[in-house]
Amino acid sequence: xxxxxxxxxxxxxxxxxxxxxxxxxxxxxxxxxxxxxxxxxxxxxxxxxxxxxxxxxxxxxxxxxxxxxxxxxxxxxxxxxxxxxxxxxxxxxxxxxxxxxxxxxxxxxxxxxxxxxxxxxxxxxxxxxxxxxxxxxxxxxxxxxxxxxxxxxxxxxxxxxxxxxxxxxxxxxxxxxxxxxxxxxxxxxxxxxxxxxxxxxxxxxxxxxxxxxxxxxxxxxxxxxxxxxxxxxxxxxxxxxxxxxxxxxxxxxxxxxxxxxxxxxxxxxxxxxxxxxxxxxxxxxxxxxxxxxxxxxxxxxxxxxxxxxxxxxxxxxxxxxxxxxxxxxxxxxxxxxxxxxxxxxxxxxxxxxxxxxxxxxxxxxxxxxxxxx
Amino acid sequence: xxxxxxxxxxxxxxxxxxxxxxxxxxxxxxxxxxxxxxxxxxxxxxxxxxxxxxxxxxxxxxxxxxxxxxxxxxxxxxxxxxxxx
Numbered sequence: 001x002x003x004x005x006x007x008x009x010x011x012x013x014x015x016x017x018x019x020x021x022x023x024x025x026x027x028x029x030x031x032x033x034x035x036x037x038x039x040x041x042x043x044x045x046x047x048x049x050x051x052x053x054x055x056x057x058x059x060x061x062x063x064x065x066x067x068x069x070x071x072x073x074x075x076x077x078x079x080x081x082x083x084x085x086x087x088x089x090x091x092x093x094x095x096x097x098x099x100x101x102x103x104x105x106x107x108x109x110x111x112x113x114x115x116x117x118x119x120x121x122x123x124x125x126x127x128x129x130x131x132x133x134x135x136x137x138x139x140x141x142x143x144x145x146x147x148x149x150x151x152x153x154x155x156x157x158x159x160x161x162x163x164x165x166x167x168x169x170x171x172x173x174x175x176x177x178x179x180x181x182x183x184x185x186x187x188x189x190x191x192x193x194x195x196x197x198x199x200x201x202x203x204x205x206x207x208x209x210x211x212x213x214x215x216x217x218x219x220x221x222x223x224x225x226x227x228x229x230x231x232x233x234x235x236x237x238x239x240x241x242x243x244x245x246x247x248x249x250x251x252x253x254x255x256x257x258x259x260x261x262x263x264x265x266x267x268x269x270x271x272x273x274x275x276x277x278x279x280x281x282x283x284x285x286x287x288x289x290x291x292x293x294x295x296x297x298x299x300x301x302x303x304x305x306x307x308x309x310x311x312x313x314x315x316x317x318x319x320x321x322x323x324x325x326x327x328x329x330x331x332x333x334x335x336x337x338x339x340x341x342x343x344x345x346x347x348x349x350x351x352x353x354x355x356x357x358x359x360x361x362x363x364x365x366x367x368x369x370x371x372x373x
Numbered sequence: 374x375x376x377x378x379x380x381x382x383x384x385x386x387x388x389x390x391x392x393x394x395x396x397x398x399x400x401x402x403x404x405x406x407x408x409x410x411x412x413x414x415x416x417x418x419x420x421x422x423x424x425x426x427x428x429x430x431x432x433x434x435x436x437x438x439x440x441x442x443x444x445x446x447x448x449x450x451x452x453x454x455x456x457x458x
Contacts, residue, residue, distance in 0.1 A: 013432050060436045067390035067435055072409045307397070315434045317392050 003283035005290040005309065007267045011258060011279050012314040018258035018277055019055050020316065030143040038153030045156050048194045050202045051319060059315060062199055065185045069117065069178050072322040078113060082327055085112045086334040094338055094370035101364040106215035106331065107208075113327055114207035114320075118200055119170070119177030124162055131155040131201075132209040140355030156201075163197050178203065203320070211324045213252035213353075213360025214243070215331045220361055221246050221297050222332070223344050228299050233340040236333050242299045243328045247285075247310035249297050254282035254359050256312050282359065284309040338370045380417030381440055383426055385410070388437040395429035395438060402426055403438075411437070 002008050011018045024046040031039055049058035051066075068074065086109050093104040107129060115125045134152040138144050163179070170180040171187070182196040191199070222229040222242060232238045260275040271277060285308050286294040291301070311318035318324070335342075344365070351362040383402065385395075389410045395403035396411065402422060406412045418426055430438035 013428065015431075056436070060434070063390075063434045064388055064436075067388075071391045073391075314394070314432045317394055317432075317434055319434075321392075 002266070002277060002279045003287075004267070005284040005287040008279040008281065008284040008309055009313050010266065011277055012256065012312060012316065015055050015059070015315055017261055017264055019261050020053050020059070020258060021055055022259050023257055023276070024053055024139070027139060027142070027144065031146065031149055038150050041153050041157050041160070042149070044194060045160070045198050045201075048192065048198050050195070050198045052202065052206070052316060056315065061190065062195065063315075063319065065190055066178060066181065066199065066203070067319065069181055070319050070322060072326075075117075075322040075326055078116065078323070079326060079330060081116060082109070082113055082330040083334060085109055086331050090334055090338050090370070097367075097369065099339075099366040099370075101219055101335070101366050102212070102216045102361055103363065105335070106219070106364070107212045109215065109331055110208040110211035110327060113323065114204055114211075117178060117207070117323065118204055119166060119175060119179035120204065121166070127155070127158075128204060128208055131159060132205050135205055136209065136353075136355050136358055140357045159201050159204075160197050163200055164193070167193075167196065207320050207323065209358065209360070210252040211320075211327050213250075213358060214246065214324055214328045216361045216364055217250040217252065217359070218243055218246035218328055218332055219335060220344075220350060220364055221249060222336075223342060223364075225297055226343070228297070229336075230341070232299065232332070233336040236336070238299060239329050239332045239336075240325070241301075243325060243332065244308070245297060245299045245301055246328075248291070248301075248308035249285070250359055251282045251285055251308075251310040252359055253310075253312075253357070255280045255357065256316070279309075281309040281312065339366060339368060340371060342366050342368055380419050381423060381426070381442055382417055383413050384439040384441070385413055386437045386439055388435040389433075390435055390437070392434050394432045394434070398429040398432060399425040403429060 002011055025043065028039065028042045028046060031042075046053065049062055051059065051062055054062060086105070089105050089108055090099065093099045099105060111125055111128045115128065120128070131152070134148065134155055137148050138152045141148070166179050167183045167186070170177075170183040174180045174183075178200060182191070182200055185191040186193055186196050222232060228242070232242050256279045258277045258279070260271045260273055260277055262273050264271045266277070284290070288294050311321045345367060348365065353360050353362060385403070391405055391409040391411065393405050393411070396405055399422065402414055402418060402425065403411050404414050426438070426440060430440055
């Protein structure tokens with residue numbers, strides 16, 4: 001376990017010494033062979049280069065193939081759409097007198113946004129939270145649960161079919177979404193079909209659960225720090241820094257794992273080739289050598305964006321960071337417009353997601369009346 | 374290798390996608406411009422900046438930072454260094 005900021009940066013900054021390849025496949029191998037069909041789609045899906053499980057040069061090739069769809073300038077074009085989805089979601093629930101801010105707001109918003117960006121059709125969007133949870137439980141449990149693995153493999157197979165059809169459709173009828181880009185990259189032989197499918201599905205999964213957690217965590221941290229929340233509600237220009245501090249304080253992905261490729265000395269400890277090296281991003285974000293009063297949530301902290309480790313460091317720095325930041329900003333803004341003085345129930349105790357590879361709340365009940373539109 | 378006092382030239386290629394790791398690592402050399410892409414702020418760098426620029430190049434997700442050594446002399450034919458390799 002690597003828990004200080006400097007050492008996390010050292011590990012994530014040396015992809016040649018600490019590889020992203022192999023951990024998934026060895027996890028799948030623990031399943032044994034009693035479900036060969038399931039094991040084969042898992043091995044196929046996680047056996048090809050994808051953004052988070054590849055090293056250069058494969059990683060560079062895939063990152064270049066998809067990167068342009070995720071630059072801040074492209075993402076800025078989605079802001080109004082994000083705002084209208086967020087407003088619609090909060091109004092539907094708010095009119096009924098209460099809002100469960102995770103399942104009714106923080107979860108559906110990222111599903112809609114990432115579906116728009118990738119190009120997932122309406123009929124398939126409802127299945128996204130399911131496969132996101134399946135994957136989280138599958139890799140979060142050691143050894144993996146067989147029934148869970150079977151279900152996950154089945155969803156993977158369904159998604160490969162759905163996305164293959166969608167990519168074929170884009171060849172006839174191009175759009176400006178990621179699937180259209182994927183079709184072009186396959187035709188230009190820059191990606192294999194399986195790489196494109198696996199990467200698109202990875203982007204769908206990574207693009208919703210983490211953002212749900214970020215929105216929920218930020219709302220929770222504001223609700224439990226009423227003075228700071230009142231200032232942010234009165235001055236929406238403070239939202240962006242509240243989101244950055246939330247990223248630092250409760251990173252939605254608390255850790256990032258690598259496998260050492262060679263002998264190294266890290267923080268005075270000898271690391272051998274093949275050792276698993278886990279960078280605890282959440283701990284780096286609370287490193288007292290890096291942050292004063294690290295365990296205080298303080299939106300006035302003077303650090304510029306990306307000086308924390310919540311999006312990782314190095315070449316695997318989160319591709320979707322611009323979407324996550326913008327989406328969280330818009331979500332908090334819409335929430336504070338409708339609920340400028342919201343408070344949690346007196347007996348509220350936060351319940352965190354049971355799989356610790358993920359840091360997000362299970363629910364966040366808001367029982368006040370909504371402010372009029 | 375380029376080291377010591379030989380100046381090196383740096384270029385950000387069109388593979389840049391504005392992640393900003395380079396600006397975080399070597400703020401005196403790289404800055405994201407108004408379009409959100411990285412630009413090299415100043416000319417040849419030497420000495421201690423070189424290490425930072427190499428770190429930035431290694432940490433670029435799209436490998437968009439090119440480092441070029443001094444023009445090849447008669448006894449020295451360095452090609453372009455490209456990270457990640």
